[in-house]
Amino acid sequence: MAALDVEWLYLFDEIYKTGSVSRAAERRGLAQGTASIALNKLRTHFADKLFSRTSRGMEPTPHAQKLYPSLRAMLDLLEQARGERDEFDPATAERKFCISMTDISEIVMLPTLLNHLRRIAPKVQIGIEKISPESPRRLESGEVDIAVGFMPQLEAGFYQHTLFRQDFVCLAAASHPRIRDSVSKAAYLKEAHIIVSSSGTGHSIVDKTLDKHGIRREVALTLPSFLGVARIVAQTELLVIVPRRLGEMLASQENIQLLDPPIKLPSYSVKQHWHERYHADAGNVWLRRTVAELFSQTRKP
Numbered sequence: 001m002a003a004l005d006v007e008w009l010y011l012f013d014e015i016y017k018t019g020s021v022s023r024a025a026e027r028r029g030l031a032q033g034t035a036s037i038a039l040n041k042l043r044t045h046f047a048d049k050l051f052s053r054t055s056r057g058m059e060p061t062p063h064a065q066k067l068y069p070s071l072r073a074m075l076d077l078l079e080q081a082r083g084e085r086d087e088f089d090p091a092t093a094e095r096k097f098c099i100s101m102t103d104i105s106e107i108v109m110l111p112t113l114l115n116h117l118r119r120i121a122p123k124v125q126i127g128i129e130k131i132s133p134e135s136p137r138r139l140e141s142g143e144v145d146i147a148v149g150f151m152p153q154l155e156a157g158f159y160q161h162t163l164f165r166q167d168f169v170c171l172a173a174a175s176h177p178r179i180r181d182s183v184s185k186a187a188y189l190k191e192a193h194i195i196v197s198s199s200g201t202g203h204s205i206v207d208k209t210l211d212k213h214g215i216r217r218e219v220a221l222t223l224p225s226f227l228g229v230a231r232i233v234a235q236t237e238l239l240v241i242v243p244r245r246l247g248e249m250l251a252s253q254e255n256i257q258l259l260d261p262p263i264k265l266p267s268y269s270v271k272q273h274w275h276e277r278y279h280a281d282a283g284n285v286w287l288r289r290t291v292a293e294l295f296s297q298t299r300k301p
Helices: 006-018 021-028 032-046 062-082 103-108 110-120 135-141 185-190 204-212 229-234 244-251 282-295
Strands: 051-054 057-060 096-101 125-130 146-149 158-166 168-173 192-196 218-223 240-243 256-259 268-275
Touching: 006 021, 006 032, 006 057, 006 062, 021 032, 057 062, 096 135, 096 282, 103 110, 103 146, 103 244, 110 125, 110 282, 135 146, 135 268, 146 282, 158 244, 158 282, 168 229, 168 244, 192 229, 192 240, 218 229, 229 240, 229 244, 229 256, 240 244, 244 256, 268 282
Parallel strands: 096 125, 096 146, 192 218
Antiparallel strands: 051 057, 146 268, 158 268, 168 240, 168 256
């Protein structure tokens, strides 16, 4: 073991967690070529391939799985002896974070976050991907750092922190010939509607509540996201129900009016989520705190 470089062991740990040599290199601040050389030295030392490339990323071999608990325990002891975990300095960090979020959050939250990061963490990069059924696995593997949205399906092993509550508004064109300032249930039912099917949002609440009250809309258009909905509403007579924060932002960009829905719809919580494996990771902690400071009153992510 004297021939092993401790940095190689940290690299082993990151590859094991993320399933990616390049992502492990980013987390350790290494060039990918340097990380590849270190991995080859580990393979030589342990006389095993350790990780094999698969469709799911770099999967550990059986021997690597046997090694991991002992190596992780060794790293924990080293960190304990050092008396502190790695620190994250946003002013100098060059790390890339991946955030899984909804198209709503892209519109409502992302510009504010990016402007803030350009000021305090100019070398930090952000990658965005849509929340999907794969998001829990990608949070667990470290391919995604945090997810922001409505994810009630998450099970044990995940942390969450509420950012804000969200309710709903109805959008109609400002020039709508029959809708002015308010919409009754009867008037709502006479109009044609847009529905949006987008994972990671609370929009399923709308459909369930309307069904519960026996409201059957005439659906003229189904969209996969909210990105083009304001322009369509502004130029047609279609109505759509959207989360309030999104509606307020869209109303500042398009010639549309905001109306209270014809029945009271439940609100829901928009949260940030992360896996317990990265709860103490210094960069992940910093990112979560930054998101909380920008978008919520709570400071405990």
